[in-house]
Amino acid sequence: MSNRTTAAALAAAVAAATLMSAGANAQTANADKERCYGISMAGKNDCAATGNNSCAGQSKADYDAKAWKYVAKGSCGTMEVTLKDGMKRKGTLAPM
Amino acid sequence: MAADRSPRAGAGLKPQHQRHILDGRPDVGWFEVHAENYMGAGGPPHRFLERVRALYPVSLHGVGLSIGSAGGLTPGHLGRLGAVAERYQPFLISEHLAWSTHDGVFLNDLLPLPYDDATLALVIRHVDEVQSALGRRILIENPSTYLRFKGEEMEETEFLGALARRSGCGLLLDVNNVVVSAANRGFDPLAYLDAFPVEHVGEIHLAGHAVLQDSDGCLLVDTHDRSVPPEVWDLHRRLIERLGPLPTLIEWDADVPAWPILEAEVAQAESVLRHGDELRAHAA
Amino acid sequence: MPPDMRPLAHAQQSFRRGVLQARLQVPAAVAGLPGPSRERRFSVYRNNVKASLVAALKAKFTVIERLVGEEFFEATALVFVERHPPRSPVLAEYGGGFASFLEVFEPAADLPYLPDVARLEWARHRAFHAADATPVAIDRLATLAADDLHDTRLTLHPATAVAASPWPIVSIWTTNTFDAETRRIGPDHAGEIALITRPQDDVLVNVLPPGSDLLIAALREGRALGTAIGQAPASLDLARTLALLFRAGAVVGLLKGISE
Numbered sequence: 001m002s003n004r005t006t007a008a009a010l011a012a013a014v015a016a017a018t019l020m021s022a023g024a025n026a027q028t029a030n031a032d033k034e035r036c037y038g039i040s041m042a043g044k045n046d047c048a049a050t051g052n053n054s055c056a057g058q059s060k061a062d063y064d065a066k067a068w069k070y071v072a073k074g075s076c077g078t079m080e081v082t083l084k085d086g087m088k089r090k091g092t093l094a095p096m
Numbered sequence: 097m098a099a100d101r102s103p104r105a106g107a108g109l110k111p112q113h114q115r116h117i118l119d120g121r122p123d124v125g126w127f128e129v130h131a132e133n134y135m136g137a138g139g140p141p142h143r144f145l146e147r148v149r150a151l152y153p154v155s156l157h158g159v160g161l162s163i164g165s166a167g168g169l170t171p172g173h174l175g176r177l178g179a180v181a182e183r184y185q186p187f188l189i190s191e192h193l194a195w196s197t198h199d200g201v202f203l204n205d206l207l208p209l210p211y212d213d214a215t216l217a218l219v220i221r222h223v224d225e226v227q228s229a230l231g232r233r234i235l236i237e238n239p240s241t242y243l244r245f246k247g248e249e250m251e252e253t254e255f256l257g258a259l260a261r262r263s264g265c266g267l268l269l270d271v272n273n274v275v276v277s278a279a280n281r282g283f284d285p286l287a288y289l290d291a292f293p294v295e296h297v298g299e300i301h302l303a304g305h306a307v308l309q310d311s312d313g314c315l316l317v318d319t320h321d322r323s324v325p326p327e328v329w330d331l332h333r334r335l336i337e338r339l340g341p342l343p344t345l346i347e348w349d350a351d352v353p354a355w356p357i358l359e360a361e362v363a364q365a366e367s368v369l370r371h372g373d374e375l376r377a378h379a380a
Numbered sequence: 381m382p383p384d385m386r387p388l389a390h391a392q393q394s395f396r397r398g399v400l401q402a403r404l405q406v407p408a409a410v411a412g413l414p415g416p417s418r419e420r421r422f423s424v425y426r427n428n429v430k431a432s433l434v435a436a437l438k439a440k441f442t443v444i445e446r447l448v449g450e451e452f453f454e455a456t457a458l459v460f461v462e463r464h465p466p467r468s469p470v471l472a473e474y475g476g477g478f479a480s481f482l483e484v485f486e487p488a489a490d491l492p493y494l495p496d497v498a499r500l501e502w503a504r505h506r507a508f509h510a511a512d513a514t515p516v517a518i519d520r521l522a523t524l525a526a527d528d529l530h531d532t533r534l535t536l537h538p539a540t541a542v543a544a545s546p547w548p549i550v551s552i553w554t555t556n557t558f559d560a561e562t563r564r565i566g567p568d569h570a571g572e573i574a575l576i577t578r579p580q581d582d583v584l585v586n587v588l589p590p591g592s593d594l595l596i597a598a599l600r601e602g603r604a605l606g607t608a609i610g611q612a613p614a615s616l617d618l619a620r621t622l623a624l625l626f627r628a629g630a631v632v633g634l635l636k637g638i639s640e
Binding site for chain 1: 451491522526529548555566567605609618621622626
């Protein structure tokens with residue numbers, strides 16, 4: 001594409017984009033969760049720097065190296081994936 | 097804080113309480129923030145703190161400077177602390193007698209130091225470095241500890257006294273940490289407070305702790321996840337009666353309660369400080 | 381390091397190792413005291429460190445946690461913490477390597493979309509803390525003459541990020557963020573390009589048209605619009621891409637007539 005035709009295509013796209021955007025700016029988009037997924041994130045106090053409730057050591061001290069024995073069992077089945085072997089499986093893990 | 101007013105009680109600032117604080121403008125003396133939570137470039141945390149700062153004095157409490165690191169202060173971090181201080185003009189800046197970074201790895205906890213001469217010399221050097229960079233005095237807080245090191249040469253109170261005298265820093269006396277460390281290391285909290293170099297204290301912290309009981313005995317853990325227990329209130333009252341009012345903070349960082357519950361704790365601390373005023377007026 | 385600092389450095393080195401490694405090993409410098417054992421005492425620090433770092437990851441990767449469940453997430457995060465502890469005292473900066481870690485974390489290999497969903501979540505977190513800037517409306521672009529448009533460069537908002545994936549990451553993220561019961565997403569669902577922005581306080585996630593990631597990458601490099609569209613496939617829906625970029629507050633400045 002020459003510069004000239006690019007410029008013309010651009011101008012047309014901008015005109016179309018402006019039409020699409022009429023009445024919808026960044027502010028109103030916040031409320032439009034279907035098209036523009038926005039959620040307020042609470043500011044987080046990331047610095048623990050003090051003990052915290054799960055520090056009660058005893059209970060969780062030892063999840064350590066056995067990690068891979070756990071099986072994913074959240075909502076991972078929400079997405080079906082086709083793996084290399086061609087079999088469709090739910091996204092769950094078999095124990096290793 | 098205005099010099100002609102008696103020190104007041106404050107609360108740790110939590111985003112959960114944003115609306116209560118900005119809309120209700122509760123009658124608390126000041127708010128304290130963890131400096132590291134405001135080291136991002138922008139966004140809602142800064143917008144919140146700016147609005148709070150316009151209404152209240154703010155104190156800056158560092159949790160990541162690692163003042164006891166054998167390998168030196170984390171490069172760049174002091175500059176970032178300075179930038180937050182510059183932006184929010186806190187009336188107090190504090191850090192901990194602890195370490196958290198070694199060899200570039202940050203462990204996100206206030207880890208203990210052996211109280212000996214070599215450590216003291218190191219901490220004095222680092223406090224000097226911080227105070228020179230910030231151009232002002234900082235307060236150093238007594239930590240909660242769960243163990244002791246072999247070959248320690250002095251008590252924590254001696255260490256803090258020497259640190260304050262030789263570096264010119266002030267001290268932040270965390271009364272809950274005294275109770276926690278006393279139980280864990282086996283000393284008497286009252287004797288600790290008697291030996292504490294109180295003339296350097298510029299701020300007091302109050303908080304709650306957890307009790308972990310097991311067959312070999314009990315450990316107290318500094319959890320900041322509940323109200324201040326009676327034992328801590330009692331020590332606070334004794335301190336204020338002895339020293340007069342000092343800025344006192346309620347720390348509640350985990351399982352953060354609804355604002356009215358935290359506000360009631362601050363009000364209780366405030367009543368202890370006003371009781372201190374009365375005693376002073378009486379004595380005068 | 382002065383020689384008298386060596387014992388402390390050594391103690392901190394073994395503290396660091398003892399706190400992070402999977403096996404509990406109390407540093408030799410820790411004294412015995414009456415009551416609770418050295419192991420129990422040291423474990424308080426160990427657990428403070430691990431639990432607080434796992435909690436920090438949890439707060440940033442809530443959709444990953446929902447996808448794999450709490451138990452698996454904690455176990456995964458713990459391995460990440462042990463292998464990739466924070467390098468900065470600012471905890472908001474911790475977790476940037478989690479997505480790449482998930483790529484090579486064998487137990488998660490059957491969930492190949494996890495790393496890209498984690499990238500989307502990390503981009504949202506980054507956007508939350510990014511510098512503030514004021515977005516410009518597309519009307520400003522519309523006032524330019526066609527020839528000027530060609531040479532116009534767009535300055536992107538510091539919060540703006542793009543995550544392109546062969547997996548429908550925005551659909552996965554959306555249902556796991558908003559729906560009490562997650563929607564099922566079929567295996568033939570096309571990949572998605574996520575646009576992450578923060579025009580004001582709220583972090584927004586939008587799906588961009590196919591190929592738009594190449595256009596935005598070129599714009600980010602400072603290419604003018606006319607050159608940047610040459611980097612994208614001819615099939616790119618340019619109008620929709622521009623409308624979305626501006627509507628989401630991704631653009632904060634137009635630099636006109638400056639050649640590259």
